[in-house]
Amino acid sequence: MTDFIYELKQVHKKFVKGQESVEIFDGLDLGIKRGDFVSIMGPSGSGKTTLLNMLGGVDRPSSGALLFDGNPINDLNEGQLAKWRADHIGFIFQFYNLMPMLTAEKNVELPLLLKKLSPKKRKENVATALELVGLGERAKHRPNELSGGQQQRVAIARAIVSDPDVLLCDEPTGDLDRSTATDILENLQLLNKEFNKTIIMVTHDPVAAAYANTSLHLDKGVFVEKDVAA
Amino acid sequence: MSALLPQIRTVVSMNILSLPQRMWMALTTLLAVAIVVAVLLAFLAMANGFQTTVKNSGSDALGIGLRAGSQAELNSGLSNEQVKLIVEAPGIKRNADGPISSAELYVVVGGVRKSTGLEANLSLRGIELDGVALRPGVEIMEGRMFTPGKNEIVVGRAVWRDYENFEIGDEIRLGTANWRVVGIFSANGGVYESEIWTDVRTVQTQFNRGNTYQVVRFALETPGDVEKIQAYSDNNPQLNFDISTEKEYFSEQAEGIFNIIFYIGWPLAIIMALGALAGALNTMYTSVSQRTQEIATLRAIGFTGLSAFIGTMVESLLLAILGGVLGTGAAFLFFDGMQGSTLGSSFTQIVFDFQMSRESLVSGMQIAVLIGLVGGFFPALKAARIPVVKAFSMQH
Numbered sequence: 001m002t003d004f005i006y007e008l009k010q011v012h013k014k015f016v017k018g019q020e021s022v023e024i025f026d027g028l029d030l031g032i033k034r035g036d037f038v039s040i041m042g043p044s045g046s047g048k049t050t051l052l053n054m055l056g057g058v059d060r061p062s063s064g065a066l067l068f069d070g071n072p073i074n075d076l077n078e079g080q081l082a083k084w085r086a087d088h089i090g091f092i093f094q095f096y097n098l099m100p101m102l103t104a105e106k107n108v109e110l111p112l113l114l115k116k117l118s119p120k121k122r123k124e125n126v127a128t129a130l131e132l133v134g135l136g137e138r139a140k141h142r143p144n145e146l147s148g149g150q151q152q153r154v155a156i157a158r159a160i161v162s163d164p165d166v167l168l169c170d171e172p173t174g175d176l177d178r179s180t181a182t183d184i185l186e187n188l189q190l191l192n193k194e195f196n197k198t199i200i201m202v203t204h205d206p207v208a209a210a211y212a213n214t215s216l217h218l219d220k221g222v223f224v225e226k227d228v229a230a
Numbered sequence: 231m232s233a234l235l236p237q238i239r240t241v242v243s244m245n246i247l248s249l250p251q252r253m254w255m256a257l258t259t260l261l262a263v264a265i266v267v268a269v270l271l272a273f274l275a276m277a278n279g280f281q282t283t284v285k286n287s288g289s290d291a292l293g294i295g296l297r298a299g300s301q302a303e304l305n306s307g308l309s310n311e312q313v314k315l316i317v318e319a320p321g322i323k324r325n326a327d328g329p330i331s332s333a334e335l336y337v338v339v340g341g342v343r344k345s346t347g348l349e350a351n352l353s354l355r356g357i358e359l360d361g362v363a364l365r366p367g368v369e370i371m372e373g374r375m376f377t378p379g380k381n382e383i384v385v386g387r388a389v390w391r392d393y394e395n396f397e398i399g400d401e402i403r404l405g406t407a408n409w410r411v412v413g414i415f416s417a418n419g420g421v422y423e424s425e426i427w428t429d430v431r432t433v434q435t436q437f438n439r440g441n442t443y444q445v446v447r448f449a450l451e452t453p454g455d456v457e458k459i460q461a462y463s464d465n466n467p468q469l470n471f472d473i474s475t476e477k478e479y480f481s482e483q484a485e486g487i488f489n490i491i492f493y494i495g496w497p498l499a500i501i502m503a504l505g506a507l508a509g510a511l512n513t514m515y516t517s518v519s520q521r522t523q524e525i526a527t528l529r530a531i532g533f534t535g536l537s538a539f540i541g542t543m544v545e546s547l548l549l550a551i552l553g554g555v556l557g558t559g560a561a562f563l564f565f566d567g568m569q570g571s572t573l574g575s576s577f578t579q580i581v582f583d584f585q586m587s588r589e590s591l592v593s594g595m596q597i598a599v600l601i602g603l604v605g606g607f608f609p610a611l612k613a614a615r616i617p618v619v620k621a622f623s624m625q626h
């Protein structure tokens with residue numbers, strides 16, 4: 001057995017729009033270790049989001065193998081994939097993607113609605129997750145009553161509440177100022193160190209990338225060696 | 231799925247909570263459905279009330295003779311000789327005074343509607359004294375019967391209620407003569423309540439009709455059996471009658487009008503329903519596109535496409551059902567028990583009540599639910615098929 005949580009073998013990804021087809025990945029190989037904090041940088045259009053989508057099971061490789069814990073996930077059907085995501089993956093988005101109609105607490109509860117849990121147990125887990133990101137007092141607030149940084153912390157609480165193995169973050173600090181961003185990155189680092197979450201974070205920001213243990217640089221669909229400003 | 235119910239409950243509540251975002255659209259849809267249902271119910275109530283009125287009016291035990299091919303009283307014409315002959319036909323009931331029959335003549339006069347102050351047509355019917363007995367259910371409510379040979383009238387309840395100057399003791403000009411109102415009669419809510427009665431010979435004189443009639447009415451020995459009488463007329467070269475029971479006659483008269491009401495009501499409701507449906511589709515497509523990122527995000531978290539489908543359907547159904555309830559309420563408020571009147575095929579007013587029936591209420595709700603189902607279905611399908619990657623696409 002390997003200690004890779006993700007293994008990509010000869011992954012191809014091609015988008016076809018009309019006559020044209022764009023080859024984003026042309027035989028990508030990659031291993032990500034369990035418990036690692038990986039940052040992925042690269043120019044716009046290099047395929048970072050596409051890669052993250054495939055890792056999260058919301059998009060599929062055109063060909064090649066994508067293994068999670070040694071099991072191929074490209075064979076799963078939509079329903080199985082949805083369940084797999086609910087069990088293993090937490091997503092953190094650049095624009096938080098909170099449900100504007102729901103309170104922080106209800107937003108965080110969403111992933112738990114997919115589990116067989118009593119309402120009481122759900123409430124406990126939600127409270128724990130909100131405490132962890134330091135928003136215990138804001139449980140009853142709606143997203144529009146929270147700052148950007150607070151919203152992103154609610155989103156982090158939502159991502160971790162069902163105790164997934166992996167957090168996938170697409171520019172989690174892209175919409176935040178420096179000090180708020182630092183806050184969020186420290187949160188992520190804590191989750192990585194204390195709770196052993198595997199974190200894969202796409203970012204444009206070298207300072208953010210520096211919080212990771214492994215920094216990857218994607219260019220034109222391949223990983224290139226590059227010095228990362230530390 | 232492991233826990234579909236809480237999933238669906240949450241998605242549904244999110245749909246509903248987000249309704250204020252598209253409040254005007256949603257309200258417009260709701261209102262459109264309400265109008266469709268109200269219009270349909272009004273028409274059905276009208277058709278219903280009309281049918282009931284006509285049903286209450288006809289009897290099987292009575293026969294009616296008109297000139298062959300005339301179809302309605304007003305087009306018919308009978309001579310005194312023809313009437314004298316036909317009442318001797320076998321199958322017509324007799325008593326000590328001879329055949330139980332009434333030869334009648336019917337003219338159109340003007341009356342003023344209380345509600346509008348406008349003139350409308352009323353029928354003044356000249357009858358023979360047997361004519362009252364030949365109409366079961368007719369009762370003098372107030373006053374007394376007219377005296378033959380005098381210009382006295384008795385007035386049907388609906389006329390008395392809806393038209394001016396028909397109180398007992400009133401003197402009213404009908405045609406070229408003055409008439410005194412001496413009684414008010416009811417007829418179980420039947421069509422006769424929309425008539426004014428007097429002595430047939432007085433009508434002949436006052437309206438210059440010589441010695442002619444339009445219709446002869448008689449009691450049947452065997453209820454429903456008019457064949458013998460028809461055969462008697464057919465076999466006598468002097469006679470050319472169309473004989474029918476009173477019930478048959480009324481339902482023939484009413485059928486045309488019932489059909490008009492019924493067959494205008496439904497198509498109109500359906501055309502309007504298509505409009506409401508377009509509105510519902512538009513609202514629901516907007517709902518789905520406004521929530522694309524929400525739905526995709528839920529899907530990324532692991533929610534099923536089914537929950538997005540159901541959420542959208544419930545929102546649509548909710549709007550449609552609320553619209554249906556509103557429309558039903560409005561129809562009840564405005565139309566139930568309201569009086570309508572129509573130009574009968576004999577050009578006179580038949581006054582009837584709008585009647586809501588259980589069936590029409592069900593029809594109303596069915597059409598509302600149908601709008602909700604169809605209006606929700608396609609947008610819901612779209613919602614269920616939103617690609618999960620949309621959660622990551624930049625739209626803010």
Ligand SMILES: Nc1ncnc2c1ncn2[C@@H]1O[C@H](COP(=O)(O)OP(=O)(O)OP(=O)(O)O)[C@@H](O)[C@H]1O
Nearest residue numbers: 015016017022024043044045046047048049050051
């Ligand atoms: N659904 C799609 N259909 C067609 N082309 C797509 C699709 N999604 C992405 N692409 C293309 O694939 C390429 C990589 O896109 P991707 O979003 O992965 O880039 P990225 O590295 O995340 O860029 P950015 O830094 O701007 O977010 C781009 O050229 C993009 O236009």
Ligand SMILES: [Mg+2]
Nearest residue numbers: 048049050170
């Ligand atoms: Mg991207």
